[in-house]
Amino acid sequence: MLYRDDDIRKDTDINIVEALHQLFLKYNRVHTLGIVLEDIYQTPIWYWMQETYKKTPKNIAFGLHAFVHIDYSLLIYDEVLSDLKKCLDYWNKYRGDLPEFKHFYPPYSKQSNALYKACEEVGLTCLNHGGIYPMYVFHWGELSLKENVERVEQTLIENIKIGN
Numbered sequence: 001m002l003y004r005d006d007d008i009r010k011d012t013d014i015n016i017v018e019a020l021h022q023l024f025l026k027y028n029r030v031h032t033l034g035i036v037l038e039d040i041y042q043t044p045i046w047y048w049m050q051e052t053y054k055k056t057p058k059n060i061a062f063g064l065h066a067f068v069h070i071d072y073s074l075l076i077y078d079e080v081l082s083d084l085k086k087c088l089d090y091w092n093k094y095r096g097d098l099p100e101f102k103h104f105y106p107p108y109s110k111q112s113n114a115l116y117k118a119c120e121e122v123g124l125t126c127l128n129h130g131g132i133y134p135m136y137v138f139h140w141g142e143l144s145l146k147e148n149v150e151r152v153e154q155t156l157i158e159n160i161k162i163g164n
């Protein structure tokens with residue numbers, strides 16, 4: 001089971017992401033971040049990712065979600081390709097010790113042939129709902145820290161119970 005914590009971005013509340021991360025440590029699962037890159041460098045969440053990867057590298061993973069949160073399926077191939085290249089340039093310039101991106105998690109779960117092709121061109125695998133990987137995607141939305149933690153913990157417990 002891939003647990004995808006989407007929309008990690010420059011203004012992400014690190015108290016919530018840290019509380020959720022503690023659950024992934026408690027149940028020894030991988031906390032996968034879907035990252036929106038714009039202006040994320042040297043924000044609190046950027047420092048949090050650096051420190052957390054250093055301390056718990058086996059329990060955290062990093063995937064590309066977007067540069068800005070747009071619907072990539074509306075773009076033509078050349079537009080997708082140049083956006084993805086911009087994303088990879090940005091990440092590789094600022095990621096420090098964090099690993100390179102391997103996966104792209106499309107915003108709004110919207111995909112297109114152009115998107116798949118462009119991902120392949122830059123060496124990313126486009127992963128989505130309904131694909132070959134069972135995936136639980138959570139967005140924090142308007143929920144409180146407590147509600148988010150309860151919801152994710154419940155999901156972890158249920159999945160572990162059925163052997164995921």
Ligand SMILES: [Zn+2]
Nearest residue numbers: 006007107108
């Ligand atoms: Zn999103």
